[in-house]
Structures are given as C-alpha cells and as structure tokens.
Amino acid sequence: MKNIGTQNIETQRLVLRKFTLNDADDMYRNWANDDEVTKFLTWPTHSDVEVSKKVLNIWVNEYENNANYQWCIELKENNEAIGSIGVVNLKESIETVEIGYCIGRKYWNKGITSEALTALIRFFFEEAEVKRVEARHDSNNPNSGKVMMKCGMKYEGKRIKADINNTGICDVSLYGLTIDDYNL
Template sequence: MIYYSGTPTLETDRLVLRKIELSDAQAIFDHWLSDDRVMDNLIKGAHKSVSETIERVKEILGKYDTQEFCYWGIELKASGELIGAIDLFNFDSMTENCEVGYSIGYKWWNKGYGTEALRAVIEFGFRHMNIHKISAAHNTDNPASGKIMRKVGMEQEGTLKHMIRNAKNLYKDCAVYGLLQEDYLKMELLD
C-alpha cells in the first residue's frame, strides 16, 4: 500500500526540495520554463510569457491540497535560488508503482543537482511512501538525464520508439529506466 503524504520539505546537502509558491513564477519562467534547451526535452515546449508560467504554477498550487500530489521546487540552500522541479506522478494503486520526472535550469546542468534531487525523492518514495517501483524516461537525444538515473541506481529497461511528440511536432524515442524498492534497499545496505 502506498502511504501518501503530499509534498513535505526534503533537504539534502546542497538543496531544499519544497512546495513551489506563486511568488516563484518569475524564477520558474526565467530559470527553465522559457529555455528551449531545457524544454526541448519535455512535451509541452518552452513558455513564451510569464503569464503562461503563472497559470501553470496556479494549477500546481491547486493540487497541493491532495495527499497524492508530490511536486517539489528544487532550491539551492546557499543562495535560495529556485533551479528546477521534480515530481512523482502516475501512481498506480494496483501495482504500487509510479514515475518520476525532473527539470533543471540550464545554468545548473552538470553540477550534480539533478542527481542529488532525484536521490532524495527516490529515498522518500521508497522509505516513506512504500512505493514498489519508480520509473523514469528520457529522450534518447538527452543522455545526460540517463546518466542521472543510473547514478541513483536506476537501470535502463528498454527504449520506446516515438514515445513522445514534442512541441516542435517531432517524435522522440525514449529510454525507460526503473528501480524496485527491494533493489534500492539492498543498495542502501551495501553503502
């Protein structure tokens, strides 16, 4: 059984994972949602105006009342800058599985923040929510995301051809990764 507890604040060495707020909209727009380099990897494409981001933030805020909603802003402890977002979604009560997705602003790529955030959310999912399996996917033309997934112990399970179609109407193949709770707990025992 999955134990839902909403979106509690999570901390790592360098990050605070927290609920986003309406006042974050400008930073969210500036740091990743308006950046084609980041948004090319997602289905909806880059936002053209901050008003579009405000609407998205309002949509997220309206879901925080639900215990099944797990969506964190990724904030740097040192500066308080909001650099990305990460969420658990597509919960399946029958299998007790879910998916994880994340976006990090381009300025903060290749600094280990994605790995640190993903590690924290996976730990929360397995240890506190009792999730059986967490899956993730990335466009095959974005191998850096797969590297993050492998660093936290996820294994590539296959590639799905034309899994998504992006905002530019291009089909993208996606590498699919997964990690079982039992394998995660074994890895933790070895550390």
C-alpha cells in the same frame, strides 16, 4: 503505498519543497523560458512570466490532493527556485511512481538533479512505501539517463517512436528501481 503528499526534503545543497506563486519569476527566468531546457519536455517554453504564474496556480491548488507530488528545487546558497521534480505518472494499483524533472541550464552538470532524484527515491521507498520508482527520457537526451543511472536506476530498454515531446515523436529510454534492489 501511502499517499502523504509533497513533503519538504533537505539535501546537502537543496531544499525540495512545494511551489508557491512567488516562484513564478524564478521559474520563468531560470528554466521555463529556455528552449534548450524544454527541448525534450512535453510542455512548451513559456512565452512570458504570466504563463509561469498560470502553471504555478494550478500546481499550488493541486497540493490539496495527497496523491500529488510536485517539488520546487531550491538552491540553499541563494534561496532561488532552479527547477522542478515530481511524479508525472502515479500507478497506485502497482505502487509505482514515475518521476520527471527539469532544471535551469545554468545548473546542468553540477550533480544537482542527481541529488534531488536520489532524495526522492529515498522518500518514495522509505516514507511513501512504493514498490517501484521509474523514469524515462527521450533517447536523444542521454544526459537525463545518466542522472537516472547515477541514482541507481537500471536501464530497462527502449520503446521506438513511443512518446512525443517538443521535438516530435521520439524513442524513449526506460529506467526503473524496485524496493528489492533499493534495499540491497
């Protein structure tokens, strides 16, 4: 595995890039202030834009570390930050990344998250040379699993009461893709 840090990635509709402090208003308005978006996440809904600014300040400072991978999902049509996607767990010893994502409700069911995840899977296998990409979701949030399957990840099972998020202790569904399956 090569730790090459967060790189700019373009897709048909998106620019995946590093966050800047200027993204605070978009972050707060488009996803971080929405209880429905954060329902199955591990961080609380932002109470005001100042919380978004504090989070972004931490993320921007972490870009100095090439083992940090956190992208802003920017929609090309309006240059607006509409979500985030990145590595929530890096397991260097087994060359594996676990990816997490969230996107504003206005952009749900448009294939945007799938487009972003597909781009990251390619990036991690082809550029960062990982051996495995994985993701998980609260079992009560099946749409997240649909994104993972659409991107070629395989369902690997469910762990009962094995995670916690804003709904409390929850079951978690696991998905993965290895470099061998990716190269088929």
